[in-house]
Amino acid sequence: MANINELLEELNPAQLKAVQHPPQIPLQILAGPGSGKTKVLTMRIAYLITYCHLPPSSICAVTFTNKAANEMRERLYKLLGKDRTSQIKMGTFHALCAMFLRRYSKTVGLDGNFTVCDADESKKMIAKLLKPYKELLTEKNMTLTENGALGFISKVKAKGWTADDARRYVEEMNALTPQERFVRTMGKFEPWEGEFGLILASVYKDYEKSLREANSVDFDDLLMFGVKLFAKHAKASSWCRHVLVDEFQDTNNMQYDLMVYIARASQCVTIVGDPDQSIYGWRSAEIANLGKMQQDFPATQQIYLEQNYRSTGSILALSLAIVSQDKGRIQKTLRASHAQGPPPVLRIFPIEQVEAAFIAAEIKRLVAFSGVRFNSLSRAIESALQKESIPNRVLAGHKFFERMEIKDVLAYLQLVDNPQYVPAFLRVVNVPSRAVGVKTINEITLRAQQLKISPLKVVERIVDGKIPDTKPPVKKKLASFVHTIRILRRHANGGIAPSKLINALVDSINYKEHLIKTQPDADSRWDNVQELVNFASEVEQNGPEDLVRRMFEADEALHEDVPENRDGEESQDDWEDGMHDFDGDQAEGLRASGDTPLRLFLQASMLSSDTETPEEEKSKEKVTISTCHAAKGLEWPVVMIPAVQSGVFPSTRAEDVDEERRLLYVACTRAKGLLYLTHTTARMMSGEFVPTHMSDFIGSLRDKKETRDLFTETLPSLPQPDRKTIATVTGRSLPDEAEVARRVSEYAKTARHPAWGDNAPFRETTMYTMDEDVVANWTPQSFPSVPLKTSGERNPAGGPGYRQDTVQPVSGPAAFSSSSSLLTTTQRAGVNTLICTTTTDGWSVQLKICCRQVHKQGVWRTAFDAGNQGKANASSSVSEPEHALTATVIGPLNERRAH
Structure with missing residues (x-):
């Protein structure tokens, strides 16, 4: 185990004060993002047990996700060891309520074998x-x-x-x-x-x-019945001497009441929260609970954690500027522990497809120029990433326990544990197909309502011959179904390990063969079933401290060896006989408590929606696509936030603008080393492009002299000092300079803009276009085959053309020896953007354009011409060979010749 004294010495003054705060005085720890709140909360639990001598079983620690509970538990293993950690009642509000409702179900009008719907x-x-x-x-x-x-x-x-x-x-x-x-x-x-x-x-x-x-409850019922239990029965919480709640700003009224009732005997509470990260008002979270706690616990004291260990100084500065616009917030700050680093990038694009193409292109550039692997935050980027062959995953996408094959297996087991659960019956009565038609199932359901029994009970009576008016074919079809359920029920009640039950079930109904016959991806689905067996084995192996069972007091009856998976086919009798090796005394102990291994496994399954399977764990090396809400509590070296614009930040449906501002703040503070914010000037809605503008959360900062330098349009060039900063922030080793050079070289050979061919150059430019036949007051528009459109603003350099978002205009247009069309660009570190124009009734001209990269007075410039005739404006060495590319230009032309 770790030395707690040494770990205490590593804490900063505010963290140490929070950890050592007297347990009898209620405490609010207001912890900003990246301030080490999980570390502090974990250390406080260890301090209460080690130095304040509170029994581990008298401590209740509540988190909002299973992932957070697992992380905290792993840390406590190292501090306290497994024996003491396993006695702490730790988990989500829902898991905590489920545990006590199983024990005290009768007192609130429930059966102990209720199913979570x-x-x-x-x-x-x-x-x-x-x-x-x-x-x-x-x-x-x-x-x-x-x-x-x-x-x-x-x-x-x-x-x-x-x-x-x-x-x-x-x-x-x-x-x-x-x-x-x-x-x-x-x-x-x-x-x-x-x-x-x-x-x-x-x-x-x-x-x-x-x-x-159906003898079932939904997730909201777990909290409602939990409050009812703790409110009416003080005995249910008499064991508790200290309650700790994480992410307190996200609690709703029911969860707050649960905390109060559980802490009723001791009045000892520690909460960790950040009002700046309160983003779940739409889900009934009450930011006012912070003030409510101060009223209900008058002795409450506050400690601020304001040292940020996650992000660079520039990311933190912008994030604070965003959230500080909320004049009603608690005034607190964040101090960066890391160097300033590259400033956040703010870019503007005409439409979301271009925005997505830019993000995908920038990802490839960063991998090459930084030598750092990273993830990204975005929604509309998935298809663009796929086009660039960049691996990606969607965070909080189709989850393991929501997959068809997993729901099939769990439904069988739910029906075994709770015969009254109608949804499970309806799901599996004809899986695999038993040729039981919809009409027959409806008749069974109707008969169940008439007899006031469950549909499963009706089916059992049919098979037993107790409903004489049933046709023999129906009885025959249902016989194997009833036999399987009864065998599984008998052994589940006897305490058989869930992993063994699952293997027996899928063999009994030939589920693998069913998948092969009905699903084109049968192999991967069968792999998922085996993963469920592994999940069950994990629950069995690690005993009561694992997953939801860690919530229960230690009970030797729950420590069951994991049976090996069976390889060959066995008969019905074989698998029935193979289940009788469970210890009788253990099974009796479980029956006495009402908690069979199957019931505990089902509870773990239902309450583990945010845990990752090994497959999902491997996907962490991919780009992550996530909503801002799903990203909360997570962090990445690089974060890209698209659509930072009107109608999105804030959402048109939002009731609380301040909460929308906090949501953007949360998104920005996920970034460790690099942050990008992008938006478009038009977005597709209901089949039409609708004009949009930059979010006021950002626009108000850009318009002020004192805050406009918080971000830049220039893409990070990532010189060695910046790479060193990012490596430090992310906790990774600095990439080898030779490796960086190699990646950059490879990138230069393959880089391209999605709108151009595979061999086109890949630069960031701003281009001016003008033709002698074009009138001065035309309205430029975007053309689908090119990435950007002109702004309609005249070239500020005095030469012909229109400007598109340039920071460093060319002092004069490039000279062309024989061309009536002038095309001029400026070089910034990034991608080429060719500007095309169009008007109604225009027609297209194909231009084969060549480019040269030249260097003059410290500025890279690109000269384009038609027909290889272009010459640079100044005498200088050409840094790269010529590259040909083809662009389609549409304009209001008369009989214009093709260049």
């Missing part, structure tokens, strides 16, 4: 419940989708409201005048009024009834 099954349930309202909604010209109904239900559950509470609220609102309603809602729009609100409340009521009939 996932979002997909909830949506299917709502879809069915909405059907009776379809005619009324159509008659009233109202639209109510599954997502809309679930959104309403989730919002009112976050307030702690039952369906009856929601109906009372709607009725109260309907009784108010418009003026009274405006005051009541503080001017915020709530679509929960009139007949529509009453329909929503009724759907919520039906949904609650359906969940209870």
